[in-house]
Amino acid sequence: xxxxxxxxxxxxxxALQEAMAGLPPGELADAMRYACIGGKRIRAFLVMESARLFxxxxxxxxxxxxxxxxxxxxxxxxxxxxxxxxxDLRRGLPTCHVQWSEATAILAGDALQSLxxxxxxxxxxxxxxxxxALIDAFAGAVGARGMVWGxxxxxxxxxxxxxxxxxxxKRMQQAKTGALIRFAASVGALMAGEDAGPLTExxxxxxxxxxxxxxxxxxxxxxxxxxxxxxxxxxxxxxTFVSLLGLDxxxxxxRKLVRNAESALDPYGEAAENLRRLxxxxxxxxx
Amino acid sequence: xxxxxxxxxxxxxxALQEAMAGLPPGELADAMRYACIGGKRIRAFLVMESARLFxxxxxxxxxxxxxxxxxxxxxxxxxxxxxxxxxDLRRGLPTCHVQWSEATAILAGDALQSLxxxxxxxxxxxxxxxxxALIDAFAGAVGARGMVWGxxxxxxxxxxxxxxxxxxxKRMQQAKTGALIRFAASVGALMAGEDAGPLTExxxxxxxxxxxxxxxxxxxxxxxxxxxxxxxxxxxxxxTFVSLLGLDxxxxxxRKLVRNAESALDPYGEAAENLRRLxxxxxxxxx
Numbered sequence: 001x002x003x004x005x006x007x008x009x010x011x012x013x014x015a016l017q018e019a020m021a022g023l024p025p026g027e028l029a030d031a032m033r034y035a036c037i038g039g040k041r042i043r044a045f046l047v048m049e050s051a052r053l054f055x056x057x058x059x060x061x062x063x064x065x066x067x068x069x070x071x072x073x074x075x076x077x078x079x080x081x082x083x084x085x086x087x088d089l090r091r092g093l094p095t096c097h098v099q100w101s102e103a104t105a106i107l108a109g110d111a112l113q114s115l116x117x118x119x120x121x122x123x124x125x126x127x128x129x130x131x132x133a134l135i136d137a138f139a140g141a142v143g144a145r146g147m148v149w150g151x152x153x154x155x156x157x158x159x160x161x162x163x164x165x166x167x168x169x170k171r172m173q174q175a176k177t178g179a180l181i182r183f184a185a186s187v188g189a190l191m192a193g194e195d196a197g198p199l200t201e202x203x204x205x206x207x208x209x210x211x212x213x214x215x216x217x218x219x220x221x222x223x224x225x226x227x228x229x230x231x232x233x234x235x236x237x238x239x240t241f242v243s244l245l246g247l248d249x250x251x252x253x254x255r256k257l258v259r260n261a262e263s264a265l266d267p268y269g270e271a272a273e274n275l276r277r278l279x280x281x282x283x284x285x286x287x
Numbered sequence: 288x289x290x291x292x293x294x295x296x297x298x299x300x301x302a303l304q305e306a307m308a309g310l311p312p313g314e315l316a317d318a319m320r321y322a323c324i325g326g327k328r329i330r331a332f333l334v335m336e337s338a339r340l341f342x343x344x345x346x347x348x349x350x351x352x353x354x355x356x357x358x359x360x361x362x363x364x365x366x367x368x369x370x371x372x373x374x375d376l377r378r379g380l381p382t383c384h385v386q387w388s389e390a391t392a393i394l395a396g397d398a399l400q401s402l403x404x405x406x407x408x409x410x411x412x413x414x415x416x417x418x419x420a421l422i423d424a425f426a427g428a429v430g431a432r433g434m435v436w437g438x439x440x441x442x443x444x445x446x447x448x449x450x451x452x453x454x455x456x457k458r459m460q461q462a463k464t465g466a467l468i469r470f471a472a473s474v475g476a477l478m479a480g481e482d483a484g485p486l487t488e489x490x491x492x493x494x495x496x497x498x499x500x501x502x503x504x505x506x507x508x509x510x511x512x513x514x515x516x517x518x519x520x521x522x523x524x525x526x527t528f529v530s531l532l533g534l535d536x537x538x539x540x541x542r543k544l545v546r547n548a549e550s551a552l553d554p555y556g557e558a559a560e561n562l563r564r565l566x567x568x569x570x571x572x573x574x
Contacts, residue, residue, distance in 0.1 A: 024436050026436075026439065026443075027443065028439040032431060083388070083389035083390045083393060101370070103442045106370060107438060107442075109397075110361075110396075110435050113401070115431065117426050118422070118423060121419045121426070127415075128415035139401050139402070139405030142401050144307075144311070144315055144398035144401070149310075152313065152390075155394075
């Protein structure tokens with residue numbers, strides 16, 4: 001799996017560079033490229049591996065994986081803004097608004113979202129109807145019913161009198177990080193015109209497990225290795241999976257979710273082994 | 288023309304409401320709806336009238352007009368942010384971040400951009416290939432080669448040592464406001480698979496004339512009627528068409544541009560009369 005993840009990383013990095021080649025030179029383009037440096041590329045991996053399950057060539061899936069990572073990069077840039085999570089470190093580098101300015105960070109995020117949608121029109125992806133189905137699902141996943149709604153809930157929770165309970169945190173995370181992860185994992189089925197049910201089920205468990213591991217690492221991880229500020233949630237007195245379940249309870253829950261994620265892939269047999277490995281990797285990672 | 292503009296306003300307002308019906312209730316959805324209140328709907332009018340030129344039904348063009356206005360609303364919300372133009376009044380109401388919060392304004396803008404792209408997948412627009420061509424052109428117009436690039440230039444000019452010269456202001460405005468106006472005016476030709484040359488030429492002149500009239504109104508207009516703060520450019524010691532050409536020179540230039548815009552529509556004869564009237568309206572308006 002690690003080899004395939006490295007391969008996807010290299011493919012996506014090259015595709016992002018290509019998509020941004022020929023932008024008018026200046027701070028905006030520089031900030032957009034800066035925002036796309038690094039990252040685990042888990043979402044791109046989900047796109048490429050779910051496509052492979054249905055016999056779809058890397059060449060066809062790559063523009064979609066690239067769009068997903070461009071969109072993810074925009075969401076991180078905006079989430080890090082002073083008016084949002086106010087973070088100064090991301091992927092081991094100063095955040096975009098620290099490196100450039102708030103205005104440039106807002107605009108770079110905005111332009112990365114436009115870029116992401118533009119990438120989904122790429123003819124290499126396949127028939128026009130397929131591309132439109134992807135764009136429609138993508139718009140739903142990242143907008144006011146999905147990712148942005150989740151981020152709004154997360155921000156609102158910081159100033160709320162009562163911390164979120166477990167059900168509310170799950171709902172928030174299933175939107176904030178889950179919606180894009182579910183989209184990424186279901187791309188193969190969407191492109192093949194097949195039932196996305198098992199992949200969506202897999203991604204639902206995977207997304208939560210990923211978030212729980214993030215909460216665990218926020219408490220136990222190494223800042224230099226992870227490349228962002230840690231223990232911010234504790235300082236903000238914010239409810240997390242760890243604050244609600246305890247460290248051991250959170251670890252148990254994450255392991256259970258990973259087993260559920262693996263089982264959801266039963267219909268695909270051995271072909272889904274990389275996706276199962278990813279699920280285990282998600283809770284074993286220390287960065 | 289005024290009747291048609293009123294009709295388009297009503298159609299777009301209803302379509303925006305419909306597109307945002309069923310959003311999860313809360314501040315995010317409220318702020319998105321708030322950002323879509325009012326406006327002259329000139330861009331929607333351009334879409335609907337350019338479509339009509341090619342015999343395209345209102346029903347097919349309306350989702351495109353709605354997408355253009357949703358995108359425009361997002362751009363105003365982000366442009367008004369404290370880190371950008373820092374405006375507190377827009378369309379006669381407190382700006383989005385004043386009414387809600389900076390975080391909510393950033394997120395509402397983000398979600399309106401996603402919504403705009405989603406609207407362009409509407410099957411009523413026509414064949415899949417047509418919708419993809421529109422999405423591709425739209426992504427180009429509003430992203431890092433178009434609108435967002437223009438806004439970045441505008442922001443950069445505020446802190447630059449030398450004010451922009453006439454050529455640089457034209458280039459900036461042809462991106463910041465011009466790119467979306469050119470897209471809107473060319474929609475009919477794009478949907479009909481015809482040459483968009485004359486409409487793009489028309490929109491190029493129209494967009495500049497519109498901007499010059501904005502600069503004139505910034506100096507001579509009535510704040511209550513226009514619904515936004517005026518004389519900000521003068522205070523910021525920012526180069527504008529008026530500061531570079533003088534008030535009379537700017538008025539002459541705008542009139543000349545409108546004549547050019549009208550002539551560009553010669554190939555369409557009488558059918559383009561509403562678009563010609565719009566061009567004249569753009570420099571006669573006092574709000």
